[in-house]
Amino acid sequence: MEILRIDLSKDYSEEVAIAVDILRRGGVIIYPTDTLYGIGANALNLVAVEKIFDIKGRDSSKPIPILARNIKWVKEMAYINNWEKTLEKIWPGKVTAVLEKRDIIPNKITAGGKTVGIRIADHPLVDKILAKFGYPLTSSSANISGQEPTNNIDEIISTFEGRKYKPDLVLDVGTLPKSDPSVVVDFTSNKPKILRVGPSKPEQLMKILEI
Numbered sequence: 001m002e003i004l005r006i007d008l009s010k011d012y013s014e015e016v017a018i019a020v021d022i023l024r025r026g027g028v029i030i031y032p033t034d035t036l037y038g039i040g041a042n043a044l045n046l047v048a049v050e051k052i053f054d055i056k057g058r059d060s061s062k063p064i065p066i067l068a069r070n071i072k073w074v075k076e077m078a079y080i081n082n083w084e085k086t087l088e089k090i091w092p093g094k095v096t097a098v099l100e101k102r103d104i105i106p107n108k109i110t111a112g113g114k115t116v117g118i119r120i121a122d123h124p125l126v127d128k129i130l131a132k133f134g135y136p137l138t139s140s141s142a143n144i145s146g147q148e149p150t151n152n153i154d155e156i157i158s159t160f161e162g163r164k165y166k167p168d169l170v171l172d173v174g175t176l177p178k179s180d181p182s183v184v185v186d187f188t189s190n191k192p193k194i195l196r197v198g199p200s201k202p203e204q205l206m207k208i209l210e211i
Contacts, residue, residue, distance in 0.1 A: 001160060005172045008125065016125070019169055020133045023048075027168040028055060030142045030156060031129065034122040035094050035179045036149050037156055038067070039167060040137035046106045052138050053108075054165040058145040063110045065096050065117035065182075067139045069130035074118050077105055077136065083187045092122035094179070098186040098195065109138070119182055125171065141181065142167075151176035 006012045019029050026048040028041045039055065041048035043066040053060055068074045071088060078099035080087060087097060101116040110116050119139065130137065141149035142156050150156060153172045160166045184195040
């Protein structure tokens with residue numbers, strides 16, 4: 001497990017290139033987002049996705065959310081119906097949208113279900129990785145399944161170091177600002193439904209969603 005420490009105030013294009021090379025080879029990285037550290041692989045590569053379940057010790061009946069770079073990517077992976085303008089208001093940001101998936105999304109990601117959780121994160125490193133890689137990333141929190149997620153990268157590294165299955169690379173930008181996981185909103189019916197409250201204030205989000 002390689003660890004690269006990154007200063008976001010300086011050029012980190014070399015570290016991005018290393019991460020993308022690993023992802024292209026079906027590898028797994030830990031990376032920062034605007035909420036928590038995520039554990040990422042090519043969300044469209046079934047073999048890579050299965051590694052996430054092994055590393056986290058995750059039950060295969062639990063779906064994994066994914067990160068897209070922009071709304072165009074989202075439309076290629078899911079049916080957004082009439083929600084495009086609403087999604088553009090909440091993204092990039094700390095909101096995961098549950099949408100009906102297209103066939104391009106492996107069933108492993110959705111645990112066999114017809115919906116997928118997608119988010120566009122507000123983080124410069126994530127954007128640069130996605131831009132260079134060209135594929136969506138899995139975005140499950142970087143922790144062992146059943147354990148509380150943490151924004152402390154040292155704890156995350158310590159958690160995975162001694163395990164049989166571990167990520168190939170950790171992108172360490174230090175301890176992240178405290179944040180809950182993203183809000184989860186279901187957009188699969190004619191009215192949005194908040195499934196999980198997170199760092200966004202519910203009343204502000206409800207105003208945007210007009211509910």
